[in-house]
Amino acid sequence: MRLTPILTTLAGLATAAEKPYSTWLTDSIISYNIVPKTRWYTEATFYYAVEAVHNRTSSPTYLSYLTSQLDPLLHPGNGSFVSWDYADHQLDNLRIGSPLLHLHTRFPSLPRRYRRALDFLHDRLLRHQKRTPSGGFWHKDPKYPHQMWLDGLFMAGPFSAAYAALFDPTNTTLWDNILLQFRLVEDHCRNRTGANNLLKHGYDESRRAVWADPVTGASPLVWIRAQGWYFMALVDVLEWFPPWHAGHGMLTRWFGELAAAVRREQDRESGGWWLVMDEEYKGREGNYIESSGTAMYTYGMLKGIRKGLLAEGEYLPVAARAYRMMTERFVARNGTGGGINWEGTVRVGSLDGKGDYEYYIGINKVENDLKGVGPFILASVEWERHLEERGL
Ligand SMILES: *[C@@H]1O[C@H](CO)[C@@H](O)[C@H](O)[C@H]1NC(C)=O
Numbered sequence: 371m372r373l374t375p376i377l378t379t380l381a382g383l384a385t386a387a388e389k390p391y392s393t394w395l396t397d398s399i400i401s402y403n404i405v406p407k408t409r410w411y412t413e414a415t416f417y418y419a420v421e422a423v424h425n426r427t428s429s430p431t432y433l434s435y436l437t438s439q440l441d442p443l444l445h446p447g448n449g450s451f452v453s454w455d456y457a458d459h460q461l462d463n464l465r466i467g468s469p470l471l472h473l474h475t476r477f478p479s480l481p482r483r484y485r486r487a488l489d490f491l492h493d494r495l496l497r498h499q500k501r502t503p504s505g506g507f508w509h510k511d512p513k514y515p516h517q518m519w520l521d522g523l524f525m526a527g528p529f530s531a532a533y534a535a536l537f538d539p540t541n542t543t544l545w546d547n548i549l550l551q552f553r554l555v556e557d558h559c560r561n562r563t564g565a566n567n568l569l570k571h572g573y574d575e576s577r578r579a580v581w582a583d584p585v586t587g588a589s590p591l592v593w594i595r596a597q598g599w600y601f602m603a604l605v606d607v608l609e610w611f612p613p614w615h616a617g618h619g620m621l622t623r624w625f626g627e628l629a630a631a632v633r634r635e636q637d638r639e640s641g642g643w644w645l646v647m648d649e650e651y652k653g654r655e656g657n658y659i660e661s662s663g664t665a666m667y668t669y670g671m672l673k674g675i676r677k678g679l680l681a682e683g684e685y686l687p688v689a690a691r692a693y694r695m696m697t698e699r700f701v702a703r704n705g706t707g708g709g710i711n712w713e714g715t716v717r718v719g720s721l722d723g724k725g726d727y728e729y730y731i732g733i734n735k736v737e738n739d740l741k742g743v744g745p746f747i748l749a750s751v752e753w754e755r756h757l758e759e760r761g762l
């Protein structure tokens with residue numbers, strides 16, 4: 371009866387919260403009026419979480435919130451973006467594609483409004499984003515030439531996979547291209563002979579960046595959130611990737627390998643994960659258990675279990691532990707208004723400088739940062755589904 375302790379944990383957690391955290395935090399953030407109407411990936415990550423809450427609750431409130439935030443970005447008659455900087459090529463601009471795709475499928479009576487925006491974003495990726503000699507999309511042009519960052523796989527991956535699945539599902543070229551992006555970072559950022567099998571933040575195919583490893587091109591460290599984006603990208607892309615394509619098996623294997631590696635790295639004391647995850651920095655002064663990445667790993671594991679990609683007996687205890695810790699440590703009451711805050715999310719992490727330990731730990735943490743709020747809501751939706759399926 372190996373499942374008994376898990377079920378006990380689940381039952382304990384089911385009664386601990388007054389209301390589901392998924393809607394509680396979503397409603398809180400909406401009520402604080404802190405989400406600007408932009409198409410930036412930070413907001414887009416929150417919209418994706420609202421989409422998940424809308425899926426789960428079917429409440430029209432969440433759908434009308436999404437349209438009120440996203441419609442002002444587009445010309446109502448034809449769906450082209452009201453503003454776009456054509457000199458700015460970065461994968462971060464494409465993350466908005468996922469929530470727009472949700473609106474497209476939810477408003478079949480507006481066939482052109484969102485479709486043009488989706489076609490536009492897809493075209494920006496395929497025809498205008500520069501590539502490395504191996505075919506990898508630059509993270510940002512002109513700022514980061516020949517660099518792929520793990521973050522970018524989440525910014526463009528699930529959107530381009532969903533786009534292909536819905537509009538051009540038999541186009542092998544599209545699927546090959548999606549797979550290639552993952553294969554390149556697997557080849558350059560993951561050290562399979564190393565001790566932990568984790569992935570470094572990014573790599574420079576030209577090896578010119580100050581941080582680039584002379585052999586692999588990889589950056590020096592494993593940053594929790596970059597790898598968290600990547601973990602989410604794998605599980606979300608697998609939702610769309612066709613089983614008839616050989617890439618499906620590879621993506622499944624990479625996801626499973628990363629899940630196993632992340633599981634081994636869970637901090638025994640807290641149940642979360644370190645900001646800088648490389649072995650020699652765990653517990654080092656300045657390093658800390660970071661909330662956005664912890665939420666991303668929890669979401670990925672719970673969704674992986676639901677999709678049959680991960681063994682429940684191995685991963686549910688890990689995710690349950692992390693989830694409980696997050697509700698205790700990172701969720702806080704916001705004054706007396708009944709709302710809650712999300713704490714402990716690091717503001718940014720980039721490969722703009724040296725990408726060393728001092729850089730990563732020197733960035734401040736921000737309250738209610740949507741890059742942490744979104745993944746925690748996504749994890750909560752998965753968690754609440756698990757509880758419901760068990761009748762808890
Ligand atoms: C919402 O539901 C649709 C339809 O089942 C699904 O394709 C999409 O991935 C879901 N979105 C999220 C964020 O879970």
Ligand SMILES: *[C@@H]1O[C@H](CO)[C@@H](O)[C@H](O)[C@H]1NC(C)=O
Nearest residue numbers: 445446447448449450451486
């Ligand atoms: C869409 O409509 C706006 C406003 O009427 C117009 O300025 C824009 O050029 C149109 N875009 C396209 C691609 O037709």
Ligand SMILES: *[C@@H]1O[C@H](CO)[C@@H](O)[C@H](O)[C@H]1NC(C)=O
Nearest residue numbers: 492496538540541542543544
């Ligand atoms: C697949 O998609 C690409 C990019 O949109 C397009 O250029 C190509 O013609 C498509 N191939 C087929 C066989 O439809």
Ligand SMILES: *[C@@H]1O[C@H](CO)[C@@H](O)[C@H](O)[C@H]1NC(C)=O
Nearest residue numbers: 561562563564565583585586
């Ligand atoms: C992989 O990690 C091992 C052990 O830490 C190290 O000795 C080796 O140099 C690394 N290989 C690459 C290609 O970075």
Ligand SMILES: *[C@@H]1O[C@H](CO)[C@@H](O)[C@H](O)[C@H]1NC(C)=O
Nearest residue numbers: 402404703704705711737738
């Ligand atoms: C409630 O959250 C908002 C948005 O983050 C913040 O501005 C405000 O300071 C919070 N209030 C308290 C008492 O934490």
